[in-house]
Amino acid sequence: xxxxxxxxxxxxxxxxxxxxxxxxxxxxxxxxxxxxxxxxxxxxxxxxxxxxxxxxxxxxxxxxxxxxxxxxxxxxxxxxxxxxxxxxxxxxxxxxxxxxxxxxxxxxxxxxxxxxxxxxxxxxxxxxxxxxxxxxxxxxxxxxxxxxxxxxxxxxxxxxxxxxxxxxxxxxxxxxxxxxxxxxxxxxxxxxxxxxxxxxxxxxxxxxxxxxxxxxxxxxxxxxxxxxxxxxxxxxxxxxxxxxxxxxxxxxxxxxxxxxxxxxxxxxxxxxxxxxxxxxxxxxxxxxxxxx
Amino acid sequence: xxxxxxxxxxxxxxxxxxxxxxxxxxxxxxxxxxxxxxxxxxxxxxxxxxxxxxxxxxxxxxxxxxxxxxxxxxxxxxxxxxxxxxxxxxxxxxxxxxxxxxxxxxxxxxxxxxxxxxxxxxxxxxxxxxxxxxxxxxxxxxxxxxxxxxxxxxxxxxxxxxxxxxxxxxxxxxxxxxxxxxxxxxxxxxxxxxxxxxxxxxxxxxxxxxxxxxxxxxxxxxxxxxxxxxxxxxxxxxxxxxxxxxxxxxxxxxxxxxxxxxxxxxxxxxxxxxxxxxxxxxxxxx
Numbered sequence: 001x002x003x004x005x006x007x008x009x010x011x012x013x014x015x016x017x018x019x020x021x022x023x024x025x026x027x028x029x030x031x032x033x034x035x036x037x038x039x040x041x042x043x044x045x046x047x048x049x050x051x052x053x054x055x056x057x058x059x060x061x062x063x064x065x066x067x068x069x070x071x072x073x074x075x076x077x078x079x080x081x082x083x084x085x086x087x088x089x090x091x092x093x094x095x096x097x098x099x100x101x102x103x104x105x106x107x108x109x110x111x112x113x114x115x116x117x118x119x120x121x122x123x124x125x126x127x128x129x130x131x132x133x134x135x136x137x138x139x140x141x142x143x144x145x146x147x148x149x150x151x152x153x154x155x156x157x158x159x160x161x162x163x164x165x166x167x168x169x170x171x172x173x174x175x176x177x178x179x180x181x182x183x184x185x186x187x188x189x190x191x192x193x194x195x196x197x198x199x200x201x202x203x204x205x206x207x208x209x210x211x212x213x214x215x216x217x218x219x220x221x222x223x224x225x226x227x228x229x230x231x232x233x234x235x236x237x238x239x240x241x242x243x244x245x246x247x248x249x250x251x252x253x254x255x256x257x258x259x260x261x262x263x264x265x266x267x268x269x270x271x272x273x274x275x276x277x278x279x280x281x282x283x284x285x286x287x288x289x290x291x292x
Numbered sequence: 293x294x295x296x297x298x299x300x301x302x303x304x305x306x307x308x309x310x311x312x313x314x315x316x317x318x319x320x321x322x323x324x325x326x327x328x329x330x331x332x333x334x335x336x337x338x339x340x341x342x343x344x345x346x347x348x349x350x351x352x353x354x355x356x357x358x359x360x361x362x363x364x365x366x367x368x369x370x371x372x373x374x375x376x377x378x379x380x381x382x383x384x385x386x387x388x389x390x391x392x393x394x395x396x397x398x399x400x401x402x403x404x405x406x407x408x409x410x411x412x413x414x415x416x417x418x419x420x421x422x423x424x425x426x427x428x429x430x431x432x433x434x435x436x437x438x439x440x441x442x443x444x445x446x447x448x449x450x451x452x453x454x455x456x457x458x459x460x461x462x463x464x465x466x467x468x469x470x471x472x473x474x475x476x477x478x479x480x481x482x483x484x485x486x487x488x489x490x491x492x493x494x495x496x497x498x499x500x501x502x503x504x505x506x507x508x509x510x511x512x513x514x515x516x517x518x519x520x521x522x523x524x525x526x527x528x529x530x531x532x533x534x535x536x537x538x539x540x541x542x543x544x545x546x547x548x549x550x551x552x553x554x555x556x557x558x559x560x561x562x563x564x565x566x567x568x569x570x571x572x573x574x575x576x577x578x
């Protein structure tokens with residue numbers, strides 16, 4: 001079981017059953033495509049809970065959809081569900097060309113081809129909600145190879161530089177059943193098991209509420225620098241120079257304390273603040289507002 | 293004991309061998325960060341191999357896979373270099389345990405990485421790829437994954453068939469421990485995840501349920517706030533924040549949660565039918 005869940009998180013795809021497909025001869029010299037004066041682009045990404053590199057893309061104007069950047073996949077893969085949503089027409093072997101394939105950050109991939117297939121890895125991960133976010137597909141070699149891509153997880157963007165390179169088409173490994181070495185049933189299995197165990201993926205997010213105070217970390221604590229006019233802090237009487245003593249009954253020494261205490265307080269939550277103004281301690285209860 | 297508990301036990305207690313030094317640290321980048329170039333070898337299936345030495349032995353062929361959260365090596369390789377006993381069973385069992393190990397020395401080209409986590413596993417897909425290209429490329433003995441490449445700024449250039457690595461001191465963490473934690477908590481209903489903006493923006497945003505157009509609408513801008521100073525106005529439609537699409541409220545909150553206070557970021561808004569790029573610097577606060 002453990003091995004199963006570990007094996008599952010590899011979005012590695014041994015490619016596709018190509019038994020009836022004649023792979024094109026590989027060109028000796030990669031075909032040159034006309035040079036485009038496209039500067040390198042910064043592409044926003046996130047790491048999923050499963051440590052996959054996630055970027056978003058709009059397909060044929062629909063979406064955004066969540067994709068894993070995967071050098072272990074030979075091509076772009078999307079499940080049938082997504083293909084239907086974006087109206088992708090495919091040939092008999094399941095390949096289609098997107099009218100528009102736009103990666104978040106302003107990158108339009110021209111003539112992007114994708115393969116429609118319900119990858120068991122994604123089904124399995126989604127069944128358990130392992131990634132913390134729903135995964136819709138993978139972006140593999142046929143699109144990745146068009147760019148020189150820099151991955152640096154100390155930065156919040158990836159860098160894509162367009163190459164004058166038309167990647168040769170991938171060949172499948174010709175194994176029956178999709179070349180996954182017999183793992184294909186894992187996705188279904190994980191889904192069934194997850195249901196059995198009461199695992200229900202939950203991707204919902206909720207913003208925390210707005211206090212409306214600009215704050216500053218000083219040596220001895222957190223101070224109010226200013227309050228937003230008619231924001232919750234201002235309405236409650238919080239003022240510039242106030243020092244936060246405690247919030248919701250927890251003493252506040254730094255931003256980390258504050259984030260911990262208010263980490264799940266959404267708009268409408270009533271929060272008790274105690275502040276120190278000069279020598280005087282004051283307490284008020286205020287209602288966090290919508291906003292950020 | 294309920295079935296659920298039993299299953300959870302089965303899931304977590306199966307032969308899990310925690311390694312002594314699971315939490316690895318990136319080696320300090322003492323010298324000037326100079327990129328190290330490593331050649332990749334393309335397979336017809338468009339996976340690429342790198343030559344890897346483990347504990348000084350090899351080189352072995354491993355697939356470098358950005359879609360791999362773990363590094364895995366085959367039992368054959370693990371035995372070869374003495375990481376597991378010669379008589380350890382090989383093969384792959386779905387319900388088997390996971391043998392987590394620490395590789396003291398992993399070399400990819402000139403790159404030397406100390407103490408990197410890996411799992412010994414005969415992954416069926418790796419086997420299948422290995423068998424398909426055995427004649428031309430020899431056996432493939434695993435996957436180089438996140439715990440290795442995350443320690444570097446890595447650039448992949450398929451045209452030159454080159455990888456470039458510059459140490460970045462990123463700490464990949466302990467994937468197995470995190471996953472077990474996630475699995476355990478997956479059965480509890482934790483409710484929605486909370487997102488907090490990295491700084492104080494001073495705006496209220498909204499989107500009607502049946503509104504399917506791109507962006508979210510600004511219904512309030514607080515006077516003197518970071519957003520006001522950046523030029524955001526009530527009625528603006530925010531299309532992107534720091535390059536991230538903001539087509540839903542959740543996406544807008546996610547985008548602001550990723551912008552640290554004090555960082556100036558572009559905000560693209562639609563106003564009177566025209567797109568404008570504004571710069572906003574959220575202030576510390578909430």
